[in-house]
Amino acid sequence: MDVxxxxxxxxxxSRLFVGTGKYRSxxxxxxxxxxxxxxxxxxxxxxxxxxxxxxxxxxxxxDPQRFFLLANTAxxxxxxxxxxxxxxxxxxxxxxxxxLEVIGDQETLLPDVAGLLEATRVLARDxxxxxxxxxxxxxxxLRLEEAGAAAVMPLASPIGSGLGxxxxxxxxxxxxxxxxxxxxxxxxxxxxxxxxxxxxxxxGILMNTALAAARDPVGMARAMRLAVDAGRAAFLAGRMPxxxxxxxxxxxxxxxx
Amino acid sequence: MIEVMVNGExxxxxxxxxxxxxxxxxxxDPRVVxxxxxxxxxxxxxxxxxxxxxxxxxxxxxFVGGG
Numbered sequence: 206m207d208v209x210x211x212x213x214x215x216x217x218x219s220r221l222f223v224g225t226g227k228y229r230s231x232x233x234x235x236x237x238x239x240x241x242x243x244x245x246x247x248x249x250x251x252x253x254x255x256x257x258x259x260x261x262x263x264x265x266x267x268d269p270q271r272f273f274l275l276a277n278t279a280x281x282x283x284x285x286x287x288x289x290x291x292x293x294x295x296x297x298x299x300x301x302x303x304x305l306e307v308i309g310d311q312e313t314l315l316p317d318v319a320g321l322l323e324a325t326r327v328l329a330r331d332x333x334x335x336x337x338x339x340x341x342x343x344x345x346x347l348r349l350e351e352a353g354a355a356a357v358m359p360l361a362s363p364i365g366s367g368l369g370x371x372x373x374x375x376x377x378x379x380x381x382x383x384x385x386x387x388x389x390x391x392x393x394x395x396x397x398x399x400x401x402x403x404x405x406x407x408x409g410i411l412m413n414t415a416l417a418a419a420r421d422p423v424g425m426a427r428a429m430r431l432a433v434d435a436g437r438a439a440f441l442a443g444r445m446p447x448x449x450x451x452x453x454x455x456x457x458x459x460x461x462x
Numbered sequence: 463m464i465e466v467m468v469n470g471e472x473x474x475x476x477x478x479x480x481x482x483x484x485x486x487x488x489x490x491d492p493r494v495v496x497x498x499x500x501x502x503x504x505x506x507x508x509x510x511x512x513x514x515x516x517x518x519x520x521x522x523x524x525f526v527g528g529g
Binding site: 224225226227228234247248249250251252253255262263264274276277279289292293294296297364365391411412413414 | 468469470471488490494495496498501503505521522523524525526527528529
């Protein structure tokens, strides 16, 4: 029996969070999200295109009654910008959660941890439930928790890279040392990556490109749902110890002469 | 007419226009747009009181797909 998965006082059904970017069509996105079983979906804040304002927004395709809309601050590279985007997102009126990103480098999209800590402090004080996207550094994760983060989101590998879980040890250590939930965000490429990540004992995973850029996003969403469930179940079941020598599974007695 | 900046573009609007008038002229539903006026967020009920002045900067944002 698993424990409920709660962040900032809100309990979620699925441990798989999914993004809504980069799908080939909204229709494919909707089917993939349904197949993933996710109840949390991330969205970005951007200017309304004034020349085609009558076009459907993303909310036309995602029922806010059914999905928990988690706004991000993707694209922000300073604490000030991220705070501004978070406040605009909250004003949309769905919730006071934000997936906080402060990007420090355009090639790797790795976080600027100084800016991230500053923005976390300001937004947490302002009543936000901050889910802070960070690297897999324990000390930063601890500081984010002290700064008031509702959850810490270490990366598996860089955003959109699909390189999988590069540092299971660090992610496991962060989970062991933090009190707030740990949701791995970014870098998962395929089902085995998701399973291995959940086996580290983290509370959940957020992914986007792994679904959107799969040949069949709906099929991959189904695979990810199973992988997250499998990894979680394996973690709860407790894996056997690793040994450097073989141990026979069949009896040694009763062998023929 | 006066000139204001809307989402980084120069636009002419009638004198005494409110933010709600601006949204209407752009065919935008105030329920799905968040409005920032000179860096201050303007709540929906205040949109019809807030009048535009020459050189004002307005940002109109909404949610799009993202990760």
